[in-house]
Amino acid sequence: MKKITDLQGTFELHNGVKMPYLGLGTYQSENDQEVVNAVQSALDYGYRHIDTASAYKNEEGVGKGIKASSVAREDVFVVSKVWNSDQGYESTLNAFEATLEQLDVDYLDLYLIHWPVKGKYKDTWRALEKLYREKRIRAIGVSNFMIHHLEDLMESSETIPMVNQMEFHSYLTSQELVDYCVSKGIQYEAWSPFMQGKLFKLDICKELSEKYGKSPAQLILRWNLQRGVVTIPKSAKSERIISNADIFDFELNADEVAFLDSLNRDERIGPDPDNFNF
Numbered sequence: 001m002k003k004i005t006d007l008q009g010t011f012e013l014h015n016g017v018k019m020p021y022l023g024l025g026t027y028q029s030e031n032d033q034e035v036v037n038a039v040q041s042a043l044d045y046g047y048r049h050i051d052t053a054s055a056y057k058n059e060e061g062v063g064k065g066i067k068a069s070s071v072a073r074e075d076v077f078v079v080s081k082v083w084n085s086d087q088g089y090e091s092t093l094n095a096f097e098a099t100l101e102q103l104d105v106d107y108l109d110l111y112l113i114h115w116p117v118k119g120k121y122k123d124t125w126r127a128l129e130k131l132y133r134e135k136r137i138r139a140i141g142v143s144n145f146m147i148h149h150l151e152d153l154m155e156s157s158e159t160i161p162m163v164n165q166m167e168f169h170s171y172l173t174s175q176e177l178v179d180y181c182v183s184k185g186i187q188y189e190a191w192s193p194f195m196q197g198k199l200f201k202l203d204i205c206k207e208l209s210e211k212y213g214k215s216p217a218q219l220i221l222r223w224n225l226q227r228g229v230v231t232i233p234k235s236a237k238s239e240r241i242i243s244n245a246d247i248f249d250f251e252l253n254a255d256e257v258a259f260l261d262s263l264n265r266d267e268r269i270g271p272d273p274d275n276f277n278f
């Protein structure tokens with residue numbers, strides 16, 4: 001197990017960049033005071049990783065939240081993603097500039113291809129590689145890539161993606177894909193770690209809550225980290241942002257980790273990367 005220490009602890013990507021393993025998700029956080037407050041609260045509390053995307057239409061608010069916080073830009077791991085309609089070589093380069101402008105930053109820590117758009121993602125990747133070579137991005141990666149997408153991409157790429165951000169929770173553990181990513185040195189990252197709240201009702205979460213005196217949300221996030229998976233729970237409420245980070249004073253045992261794994265039923269809350277049409 002990788003060592004899990006504190007809210008600012010990191011996993012090391014294959015290019016040596018350190019990625020904080022707990023971040024704040026911002027999907028559906030409104031691009032107004034809501035996202036500004038969420039980002040500011042998270043950073044002031046001690047988070048050092050914020051996940052956004054051009055598709056969330058809140059990059060401007062995320063940027064304002066970073067500025068409003070007490071944390072310097074260079075101490076925050078800022079992640080964004082290129083949206084499907086912007087994919088392709090030139091259009092990705094333009095989308096990247098627009099993202100920097102919205103966020104009002106001059107580099108990104110991680111830039112991801114949001115979805116594997118057929119016939120386009122290889123050109124998109126070439127643009128990410130160029131930006132990476134030019135040191136405009138500290139790390140580049142993908143999201144929603146299955147094994148066959150990764151193999152296809154890496155067949156012609158000069159860089160192995162550093163991260164694959166996927167839907168991941170107890171009902172969708174994707175063990176084969178996780179193992180594949182581990183074997184290639186690609187850091188696995190969980191989106192919708194709570195399955196947007198659906199997993200809080202699991203009996204095992206209630207049992208473990210009693211045993212450890214922790215909330216279902218905290219148990220789930222602790223399990224993500226003990227699995228070596230970066231996780232980015234979303235909340236727009238500062239009390240939840242704070243409690244979601246209170247996971248560094250207990251440890252699930254191996255049987256509990258295995259039990260949470262064993263609940264897998266290949267069930268998604270989001271779209272299937274092999275069958276999406278947006």
Ligand code: NDP
Nearest residue numbers: 025026027051143191192193194195196217233234235236
């Ligand atoms: P999550 O599984 O993180 O669940 C978020 C929901 O849980 C919100 O409704 C939030 O409500 C609620 N919540 C958060 N903390 C608690 C708590 N302690 N107790 C009770 N409820 C809680 O879902 P997301 O889909 O938002 O995924 C997380 C992040 O992953 C996104 O925000 C985004 O950054 C990323 N993502 C990436 C995708 C991709 O394709 N790459 C796709 C989807 C998400 P409230 O805000 O009211 O607290």
